[in-house]
């Protein structure tokens with residue numbers, strides 16, 4: 001029976017047998033015992049499935065992987081030590097020196113730096129384009145070496161919505177992998193695989209954990225991308241000499257991408273999730289559906305309250321009917337746009353900072369997307385290294401505040417915000 005996503009949040013990934021623990025156990029072991037050396041050899045050869053070393057796979061991490069794959073409608077997943085690790089491994093799984101990525105420019109700053117600085121140093125070039133680009137606009141940038149088309153469902157911090165149709169059509173037409181970071185929407189509000197994504201990424205540090213306890217990331221493979229015979233992806237169609245001649249597209253079928261990510265890149269780079277973080281993240285994920293509903297409700301209410309306040313210059317939230325992203329939000333997001341919104345306080349930076357100082361329920365922290373409401377002033381913190389011009393290009397004005405709505409009572413949040421505005 002295909003279960004509702006709410007039930008999957010609670011139950012997917014772990015079904016105890018009679019007498020086993022009701023709750024996912026934490027298997028805090030690096031290694032696993034086998035009586036029979038031939039069996040261990042078969043595990044190394046991927047001829048049999050099982051655990052042998054927790055860098056490659058671990059039973060507690062596997063529960064979380066299976067759950068998030070089920071939530072996203074994917075075939076399999078790989079848990080990583082952070083969201084950044086997930087994006088790095090996923091990109092390196094298809095890109096070598098000399099290759100090319102096309103990415104939306106409206107992405108998390110850490111990912112922007114990864115593509116623009118670190119991968120560039122490794123000889124991988126990225127062309128940044130608008131999240132609104134049409135398929136025709138994207139196609140103009142495609143090269144023989146283009147291995148990846150990348151975007152964020154709802155972007156951090158610009159809070160724009162990706163034009164899935166344009167990105168997906170361009171990728172499909174040219175047989176290029178389409179990868180989407182779905183962190184800020186979560187599978188509750190958007191399932192990118194249904195909108196054409198081949199690979200979905202999460203910083204599970206955010207909504208999936210939801211309690212700000214555990215850094216983590218997840219790569220979900222839809223199993224839909226056909227690497228077999230695709231000339232762009234020679235590494236998937238030629239023997240991997242570091243893995244006794246395995247040909248991923250032939251030997252792993254629809255699991256080619258995720259098997260290569262685990263067997264080759266996780267083996268070599270080792271940015272794996274710890275079993276304890278997987279336990280906490282899975283526990284958090286059990287209430288993802290409830291938290292997303294409240295978070296998105298609170299964010300929209302706050303956005304509406306701020307929109308009509310005389311001390312507020314502008315508000316950005318995709319489900320405000322006045323927002324530039326409203327049409328895309330209606331088309332691609334289901335039941336909410338998550339908790340992040342941004343707004344400008346009239347009177348510039350000083351007034352914005354004064355506003356933050358006068359909040360008491362909402363805290364000033366460097367985080368988004370957990371169950372406690374928080375704010376930050378990007379121009380003096382996360383984006384302080386940018387020049388005035390670069391800030392303007394990134395859509396970050398000096399008076400902009402990034403707000404992440406949690407799941408507290410909306411009346412307490414509204415009172416706190418209105419009282420802080422009154423004091424400035």
Ligand SMILES: Cc1ncc(COP(=O)(O)O)c(C=O)c1O
Pocket residue numbers: 082083084085108110111152155156181183184202203204205206215216217
């Ligand atoms: C959309 C998005 N993707 C990726 C990341 C990176 O995740 P992590 O901090 O878990 O490395 C973040 C972090 O804020 C994010 O907001």
